[in-house]
Amino acid sequence: MTIAVIGKADWTEVHAVQLQAYPVELHESVVVLADKQRLGPDSCWCWREQGGVLGYLLAHPWAGDAPPAWGLGGQQFTGEPDQLFLHDMAILPAQRGKGIAAALLGQASRWALLQGIGHLRLVAVMGAHSYWERQGFAEVRGAPPLPAYYGEEAVLMGKAV
Numbered sequence: 001m002t003i004a005v006i007g008k009a010d011w012t013e014v015h016a017v018q019l020q021a022y023p024v025e026l027h028e029s030v031v032v033l034a035d036k037q038r039l040g041p042d043s044c045w046c047w048r049e050q051g052g053v054l055g056y057l058l059a060h061p062w063a064g065d066a067p068p069a070w071g072l073g074g075q076q077f078t079g080e081p082d083q084l085f086l087h088d089m090a091i092l093p094a095q096r097g098k099g100i101a102a103a104l105l106g107q108a109s110r111w112a113l114l115q116g117i118g119h120l121r122l123v124a125v126m127g128a129h130s131y132w133e134r135q136g137f138a139e140v141r142g143a144p145p146l147p148a149y150y151g152e153e154a155v156l157m158g159k160a161v
């Protein structure tokens with residue numbers, strides 16, 4: 001089992017994990033998904049085991065209280081990052097509860113520290129805020145409202161590394 005930076009050949013499998021992990025309204029195209037690596041060339045990871053991708057974490061440097069859009073490619077970020085934004089983490093349903101997500105999250109925290117980025121941020125969807133709270137994240141107060149497509153339960157969350 002290994003955590004590796006996602007390679008070009010992995011994106012189809014990564015996309016297949018997303019399709020199994022989320023309801024259809026949160027599916028992104030493989031092109032949009034792979035575009036996250038333009039913003040974070042070294043911070044999009046997958047977990048490989050048994051010859052396949054079982055899970056992934058896509059993250060990239062970002063700044064400010066307005067998160068990047070879900071489902072949209074071509075977003076630009078220039079300037080000094082104040083956060084590593086965790087765009088999406090998902091594990092194949094049959095592979096959950098084995099610590100894969102915790103290992104990917106540890107990788108992101110270590111990477112952010114090495115880059116001198118002191119915060120992790122994300123939008124928790126589908127009621128996952130309780131999962132993230134257990135990982136030490138808290139709601140970011142005072143931020144602009146999140147776009148409606150994230151769903152009513154969405155919460156902007158952050159954590160210092």
Ligand SMILES: CC(C)(COP(=O)(O)OP(=O)(O)OC[C@H]1O[C@@H](n2cnc3c(N)ncnc32)[C@H](O)[C@@H]1OP(=O)(O)O)[C@@H](O)C(=O)NCCC(=O)NCCS
Nearest residue numbers: 021089090091096097098099100101102124125128130131
């Ligand atoms: C969230 C997710 C990545 C966690 O993956 P995982 O491999 O099960 O995580 P870990 O093994 O590190 O941790 C499992 C623990 O988290 C808990 N957990 C998993 N999903 C949860 C959720 N949505 N809400 C609350 N707790 C959750 C499990 O019950 C388990 O608890 P335990 O340790 O007491 O048994 C996985 O459930 C997933 O892919 N979900 C669908 C996609 C998703 O919601 N991603 C996050 C969007 S913000």
